[in-house]
Amino acid sequence: MGTTNLETGLLKLELRGVSRRDFLKYCSATAMMLGMNYCFGGLLAQAATTAVKKKPVIWIQGQGCTGCSCSLLSSMSPGPAEILLDAISMRFNSTIMNSAGHVSTEVLKSSMQEGDYLLVVEGSIPTADPRFCMVEGMPFDELLMKAAKNASAVIAAGTCAAYGGIPQAGITGAKSVSDLISDKPIINVPGCPLKPDWLVGTLLYYLTFGEVPALDAQKRPLAYFGRHFLHDSCARAAYFERGQFLEDWNDPSTSAWCLLKKGCKGPVTYADCNSVFWNDGANSCVKAGSPCAGCVQPEFYKELSPLYASPFAPGTEDEMLPLVKSQRGLDPASVALGVGIAAVPLVATQVEKLLKKNIKERAQNE
Numbered sequence: 001m002g003t004t005n006l007e008t009g010l011l012k013l014e015l016r017g018v019s020r021r022d023f024l025k026y027c028s029a030t031a032m033m034l035g036m037n038y039c040f041g042g043l044l045a046q047a048a049t050t051a052v053k054k055k056p057v058i059w060i061q062g063q064g065c066t067g068c069s070c071s072l073l074s075s076m077s078p079g080p081a082e083i084l085l086d087a088i089s090m091r092f093n094s095t096i097m098n099s100a101g102h103v104s105t106e107v108l109k110s111s112m113q114e115g116d117y118l119l120v121v122e123g124s125i126p127t128a129d130p131r132f133c134m135v136e137g138m139p140f141d142e143l144l145m146k147a148a149k150n151a152s153a154v155i156a157a158g159t160c161a162a163y164g165g166i167p168q169a170g171i172t173g174a175k176s177v178s179d180l181i182s183d184k185p186i187i188n189v190p191g192c193p194l195k196p197d198w199l200v201g202t203l204l205y206y207l208t209f210g211e212v213p214a215l216d217a218q219k220r221p222l223a224y225f226g227r228h229f230l231h232d233s234c235a236r237a238a239y240f241e242r243g244q245f246l247e248d249w250n251d252p253s254t255s256a257w258c259l260l261k262k263g264c265k266g267p268v269t270y271a272d273c274n275s276v277f278w279n280d281g282a283n284s285c286v287k288a289g290s291p292c293a294g295c296v297q298p299e300f301y302k303e304l305s306p307l308y309a310s311p312f313a314p315g316t317e318d319e320m321l322p323l324v325k326s327q328r329g330l331d332p333a334s335v336a337l338g339v340g341i342a343a344v345p346l347v348a349t350q351v352e353k354l355l356k357k358n359i360k361e362r363a364q365n366e
Contacts, residue, residue: 030201044204055207056117058108059093059157060147062140063133063167063174064123067193068158069095075196075280091117094135105136108147115150118206120199121177124160128173141180153185153212157199159300162188162219169302178219185212188219191271192295195278198224216270218298224272230292231266233275259286263308265294 027044061069073096090097091111097104111117121144126132130139148154156177159165167174178186187206189198202221205213216226231237239245240258247261248254258264266274269292273284286292294304301307 027204030197030204044208056089056091056111056114057120057203058091058111058117058147058151059095059120059122060135060140060143061094062121062123062135062144062161063126063172064158064160064165066095066122068122068160068191068199069093071191071193072196072199075200108136112147112150116152117150118203119147119151119154120157121154121161122157124164124167124172124174124176125180126167126172127175128171132172141175144177144180148181148184151184153187153206154181155199155202155206156186156188156190156219158194159190159192159295162190163298163300165192166301169305186219187212187215187221190218190220190225190296190300192293192300195224195273197276220270220296225270225296228270228272228275229267230269230271230274230286231264233272234266234286235274236286255289259291261310262291263293263306263310264291265297265304266292269294269297271296 024042024045027042031044059069092104092108094104097107099107123133123140125141125144127141130141133140135143154177156162160167160174161177163176164174164179176188178188187202189202191198198221201224202213205221214222216222218225220226231240234240236256236258239256240260244254244257245261246254246257246259249262260267264286266286271292273292274286277284277287291308293307294300297304
């Protein structure tokens with residue numbers, strides 16, 4: 001890859017209003033998040049501006065609200081118009097493409113016949129009755145199988161596509177991409193909606209190296225989902241340790257306290273929302289005062305709802321505190337000596353088990 005091609009690509013982005021410095025900075029940060037040296041940021045930038053044009057992307061949508069597309073279109077630096085519509089070869093996306101009708105379907109057909117493309121799927125797949133979701137004149141599951149046939153890999157974008165999501169709690173028999181496709185590499189990028197950085201970073205990695213990034217047991221990119229519980233980087237975690245939980249939304253003196261009793265699923269959710277914020281680093285759900293809904297977890301939404309209710313069955317919600325205090329030992333003196341830090345993974349696992357146990361019991365009693 002010559003420097004000239006990179007310069008040409010960066011110049012094109014600059015003409016589209018994308019700062020060269022911001023774009024290279026973004027690519028370096030993405031490389032580091034994906035576990036690579038920051039020097040690989042230049043390689044990602046080259047891929048985004050030049051080589052990725054050789055890899056078409058087809059984006060189809062089934063049973064969903066278009067929230068993941070909207071989230072991606074709301075990304076700020078780099079913006080979607082410059083990346084997804086200009087830098088990479090987005091052949092088909094019914095939400096954002098200009099063409100419509102038979103013109104767009106012909107593009108889809110010719111791209112699928114050409115093969116060797118990256119397929120992005122948004123929304124779940126209804127199986128109870130094909131009429132629940134008809135796309136391009138055919139049941140969505142039929143379109144999905146046709147589109148996946150010649151794809152080199154499939155990205156399930158959003159929790160609906162990754163695990164069934166909210167539609168799975170309904171009557172449509174909603175399934176995930178993994179439920180229907182087993183002969184292709186699948187990358188789950190969940191979220192309701194997904195975080196733009198997660199999808200753009202995954203796309204850049206795959207299109208740069210031609211391989212699936214390291215995944216966790218749920219087929220999620222390990223860099224974004226598999227390392228820490230969201231709770232472990234929460235600014236409200238200190239209140240959790242002290243047993244201070246917000247119980248009255250109208251009490252300003254407790255507005256910064258832990259949101260666990262208001263339904264926060266941070267202790268059972270693997271995501272980096274509290275360490276790498278949304279909206280170009282501006283905010284996160286918990287920072288904005290809303291409990292984590294656990295939307296990147298396979299159990300979302302059916303097993304983690306209602307969203308704003310304590311996950312504990314009546315009379316058992318304080319069961320966790322003695323466990324945390326006895327094993328974590330995060331009093332100031334202990335923290336200063338490093339005592340208790342080694343116990344954090346063990347406690348986190350036990351808290352996760354306890355929360356899931358209570359969530360399951362509560363669901364059975366309802």
